[in-house]
Amino acid sequence: MAKNANQKLKLLYLYQILLNKTDEDHLLSMDELLASLSHYGIAAERKSIYSDIAALQDFGLDVILQKGPHGGYFVASRSFExxxxxxxxxxxxxxxxxxxxxxxxxxxxxxxxxxxxxxxxxxxxxxISDRVKTMNESIYYNIDKLHSAISAGVQITYQYFEWVLDFHAAQRIQKRYRKEGSLYQVSPWALTWDDENYYLIAYDNDSRQIRHYRVDKMEHISLTDHPREGRALFQDRFNIASYSRKVFGMFSGEEKNVRLCCENRFIGVILDRFGTDLIIMPEDETHFSVNVPVVVSPQFFSWIFGLGGAVRITSPDEVRAAFQHQLQALRE
Structure with missing residues (x-):
């Protein structure tokens, strides 16, 4: 058998060929394996290929020989289907x-x-997938930095921006930093994916409250030497899943315990939104009531409005009044 510089790599090239070229619907015969190796300048005999495939099988590669007129070798299973x-x-x-x-x-x-x-x-x-994407190219690295800060248990600083429209500027869509570009300093505790966006959930050191921030609108993130604050809030009572359920569209507001009266056919909608750990009470043959914790915001009212009257707010009175005020504003 001819010897060359690639000959000692024969087993590795065979491994690569099988992984790249074969699956349960695409098989390679012995002649095709030999031809593929020849493409890399490797001459091989059938007997050596049998031995190499046996070695790959011992190594853990799931190589199968399917016999028959259209048979051949293929990789039957991989780390991911x-x-x-x-x-x-x-x-x-x-x-x-x-x-x-x-x-x-x-x-x-x-x-x-x-x-x-x-x-x-x-x-x-x-x-066939064509969806709106963020314009912040650094978000991938922002997420890595935030994970590092959470693991290290330290505070971070960053700038936070929003998009604004200026028809008088050459570039109409402008980036504007909040707080006039001053740095935010917060204690990061968790990352959550909600409403197709990534959010940082953090303890705001100034207001001493839990806040959330769009990760794709954060820039120039730096880890500090200051240990995180807010440990008691997050260890004692904070639950990310519960937080996401009651915050609509990740918009802040005052948390209230709201009673909803719903048509029976909307039970799936309620379970999807608030989870299954609910106390469901019958109102009549076609309606039920449920008490849910909600951060009251225009987004919550929009969710109620979008259900077309099938879900109504019955208490507390101040939330009902706020919803009616929102509807009146829309009418005007």
């Missing part, structure tokens, strides 16, 4: 907080976990 990779691709596409550039980079890496034919199926899935 194709359905799982499609799920990851769709999650990235749905994530507004990941920029289009970073989405493409991540999906390219996910494709490397599949065979080349399967990767093409993933690419077709990407083409």
């Amino acid at each position: 194709l359905a799982e990779l499609k799920l990851l691709v769709d999650a990235i596409q749905c994530s507004r907080f990941i920029t289009e550039k970073k989405s493409n980079e991540l999906i390219k890496k996910i494709e490397s976990l599949a065979s080349e034919p399967q990767a093409r199926a993933l690419q077709r899935q990407v083409y």
Whole structure:
């Protein structure tokens, strides 16, 4: 058998060929394996390939030989199934907080976990996905910094901005920093994904309250040497899932215990929003009532309004009055 510089890499190239070219729907015969190795300048005998495949199987690669006229070798299982990779691709596409550039980079890496034919199926899935993405390219690294700060238990500083419209400027959509560009300093405790955006949940040192911030609107994040504050709030009673359920659209407001009267057919809507740990009380044959903790905000009222009268606020009176005031403002 001919010897060359690549000959000692034969086993590695065979491993790569099987992973890249084969799956349960795409098999390679012995002749095709030999031809693929020849492409890398490697001459091999059938007997040595049998031995190499046995070594790869001992190593843990799930290589199967399917016998028959159209048979051949293929990798039968991988770390991720194709359905799982499609799920990851769709999650990235749905994530507004990941920029289009970073989405493409991540999906390219996910494709490397599949065979080349399967990767093409993933690419077709990407083409039919067209969703709004954030314009903040640094968010991927912001998340990494925030995780580091949470793990280290230290405070962070950053600038927080919003998008504004200025028709008199050459660039009509402008970035404007809040607090006139002054640094925020908070104690980060958790990250949550809500309403297609990533949020930092933190303890605000000045107001001594729990706040949340859009991660894609944070810039110039720095870790400080100051230990986090607010430990008692987060250890004793804070629950991220509960927090997300009662904060609509991640808009702040005053938390109230609100009683809702709902049509029976909307029980699924209530369970989806507030979870299953609820006390459901019958009102009549077609309605039920439930008490839920809610951060009262215009977004909560919009959610009620969008249900078309099937869900009504029955108490407390001040929340009912605030909702009626919101409706009157809309009429005007």
